[in-house]
Amino acid sequence: MIQDIADALVQSWRNAATASVLFVPRLVAATIIFAAGFVVSLLARRAIRRLLAWLRFDRLSLRTGASEMLRMADMPTAEVLIAKVVFWMVWIGFIVSAVDTLHLRPVQGLVNEFFRFVPRFLVALLVLTLGFLVGNFLWRATLLASVNAGLPGARLLSGALRILVIAIGVVMALEQLGLATAVVLTAFAIMFGALMLGLAIAFGLGGRDAAKQLLEQQFRAKKERDTDAAPHL
Amino acid sequence: MVQTSHPLRTLHRVVAPYHGLPGKHTALRTVFAAGELTQAKALVVIDPSGRGTAAERVTELIGPIARSDVEFLAPRYRRHPHDGVLITQLVRPLVRALYGVALDEPLGAEFACSGRFASHCLDKDIWNREAARFAIDLWLRTEAVAERFTVGQIWHPAPTATGTRTTLRETVHQVVLSLIESVRAHESFWLKANGATELRTWGSDPIVMPEAATWDYQALADQARHDIVEIKPLLEEVLEPDVFARVTDDTSGAGSPLDDELWVRIVYAFAAATRLGHTGIEHLADMFAPLYMWRASAFMAHTALESPDIVQARLDSLCETFQRLKPVLVASWSVEV
Numbered sequence: 001m002i003q004d005i006a007d008a009l010v011q012s013w014r015n016a017a018t019a020s021v022l023f024v025p026r027l028v029a030a031t032i033i034f035a036a037g038f039v040v041s042l043l044a045r046r047a048i049r050r051l052l053a054w055l056r057f058d059r060l061s062l063r064t065g066a067s068e069m070l071r072m073a074d075m076p077t078a079e080v081l082i083a084k085v086v087f088w089m090v091w092i093g094f095i096v097s098a099v100d101t102l103h104l105r106p107v108q109g110l111v112n113e114f115f116r117f118v119p120r121f122l123v124a125l126l127v128l129t130l131g132f133l134v135g136n137f138l139w140r141a142t143l144l145a146s147v148n149a150g151l152p153g154a155r156l157l158s159g160a161l162r163i164l165v166i167a168i169g170v171v172m173a174l175e176q177l178g179l180a181t182a183v184v185l186t187a188f189a190i191m192f193g194a195l196m197l198g199l200a201i202a203f204g205l206g207g208r209d210a211a212k213q214l215l216e217q218q219f220r221a222k223k224e225r226d227t228d229a230a231p232h233l
Numbered sequence: 234m235v236q237t238s239h240p241l242r243t244l245h246r247v248v249a250p251y252h253g254l255p256g257k258h259t260a261l262r263t264v265f266a267a268g269e270l271t272q273a274k275a276l277v278v279i280d281p282s283g284r285g286t287a288a289e290r291v292t293e294l295i296g297p298i299a300r301s302d303v304e305f306l307a308p309r310y311r312r313h314p315h316d317g318v319l320i321t322q323l324v325r326p327l328v329r330a331l332y333g334v335a336l337d338e339p340l341g342a343e344f345a346c347s348g349r350f351a352s353h354c355l356d357k358d359i360w361n362r363e364a365a366r367f368a369i370d371l372w373l374r375t376e377a378v379a380e381r382f383t384v385g386q387i388w389h390p391a392p393t394a395t396g397t398r399t400t401l402r403e404t405v406h407q408v409v410l411s412l413i414e415s416v417r418a419h420e421s422f423w424l425k426a427n428g429a430t431e432l433r434t435w436g437s438d439p440i441v442m443p444e445a446a447t448w449d450y451q452a453l454a455d456q457a458r459h460d461i462v463e464i465k466p467l468l469e470e471v472l473e474p475d476v477f478a479r480v481t482d483d484t485s486g487a488g489s490p491l492d493d494e495l496w497v498r499i500v501y502a503f504a505a506a507t508r509l510g511h512t513g514i515e516h517l518a519d520m521f522a523p524l525y526m527w528r529a530s531a532f533m534a535h536t537a538l539e540s541p542d543i544v545q546a547r548l549d550s551l552c553e554t555f556q557r558l559k560p561v562l563v564a565s566w567s568v569e570v
Binding site: 059062063065068141143144145147148154155229231232233 | 445446
């Protein structure tokens with residue numbers, strides 16, 4: 001019996017030693033990949049920043065209003081943000097690769113999943129950016145058109161339109177990422193539908209007389225606002 | 234009707250009807266083309282709302298061109314200083330400062346030009362641009378100056394003020410677009426021009442000025458203040474911080490005195506913004522309208538009780554301020570984009 005216990009202990013020790021002999025090289029390789037990934041990510045970040053500076057990306061972001069929005073949100077500039085995104089994407093890729101090297105069963109196949117995720121992530125970023133650009137453009141155009149037309153609450157109207165367009169962009173981006181798609185879409189549809197229904201009821205039923213007065217006032221105010229240009233020429 | 238330099242067997246008449254302002258540039262282009270085709274020495278465009286008969290006005294305008302004394306002749310009016318605020322507060326001082334010529338009426342339907350100038354204009358690509366639809370007359374005058382054609386002026390009675398089909402906002406929008414078009418097209422000229430050369434003037438000064446049209450500048454001021462508050466986030470992107478702060482202080486009803494320098498800096502900030510391209514020029518023109526309304530109403534409010542001589546002195550001082558601050562615009566314009 002003592003011999004059996006001793007044999008079991010020796011066998012266990014041998015198994016552990018074999019597993020360690022197999023695991024340690026993988027661990028070393030994973031560490032090397034991890035460290036190399038960090039260096040490559042730093043280089044990629046620097047390269048992207050130089051490329052964006054050469055392309056004068058700061059002027060584009062200023063023209064599209066991205067700079068202003070990021071500044072208001074107390075976030076870094078667009079070039080810095082993009083460089084950070086690239087840094088993290090590259091490094092996460094290396095981290096995933098390093099983890100995959102360890103051959104840990106719960107995380108096997110992670111590399112494939114990650115590289116399947118990257119294109120979706122990039123498309124989602126693109127959709128988000130487009131949503132932001134379109135929202136900003138519509139905000140500006142609507143604000144100016146509303147002010148010139150004398151509509152009340154021009155800033156509220158244009159701001160709401162911008163938020164709506166950006167929200168649609170966010171939902172589309174989340175759908176692209178495949179993150180809780182059903183929940184996000186359903187929540188958005190409910191919110192949007194409720195908002196429109198509420199506005200329709202408010203103006204159609206509850207505010208019928210107020211809407212009529214508002215329209216009459218607007219019509220009168222428009223006549224007063226439409227100053228003849230003749231004395232100015 | 235096109236007067237040719239040699240008699241024709243039959244009288245040729247070119248009729249280019251147009252309905253309202255947007256077709257004006259098409260009609261002018263047709264007239265210029267007809268002038269080139271018939272090798273016209275001089276072309277005259279008269280405004281049907283002007284005073285005097287057509288024959289008298291044609292004779293007056295065509296003389297200096299036919300004698301080759303000048304290649305572009307623009308009418309000059311003896312205005313009441315409170316009249317034509319858009320001209321006196323924006324167009325005239327800006328054109329004077331940028332182009333270096335004391336052109337009194339940069340906007341005006343009437344003019345006369347040589348056949349050579351007409352042929353020159355036909356080669357330009359202005360005719361398909363948006364600015365040409367509304368204020369081609371401004372571009373013609375600035376083109377004549379920038380391309381170093383001899384430009385002169387002639388005294389004429391001021392045209393009768395008839396109602397326009399466009400609102401003030403639309404007019405300001407159109408004039409601003411046209412100014413932007415001219416400034417962009419002639420940057421190599423005006424960046425180097427300085428001073429304000431007096432132009433040779435024909436005819437006799439009417440001396441007696443007509444009464445200015447009255448308008449409700451208080452209502453305009455209220456509209457302007459409201460609109461400026463609404464578009465504050467947009468103005469912040471165009472105006473320098475100190476200029477923006479002064480505009481918002483003034484529009485909050487602080488009642489500060491008429492500030493020419495502030496107005497000039499606003500105009501130059503918008504001009505520079507067209508070059509930097511941060512905001513589209515259509516949006517810039519829309520944003521400028523409330524600022525003009527604010528300035529026009531402030532000018533009228535401050536000078537309502539002043540004599541015409543004092544008001545005229547203010548207008549002359551405004552022109553000098555535009556010239557004095559021109560280096561600010563030149564510096565902004567020269568920034569590499």
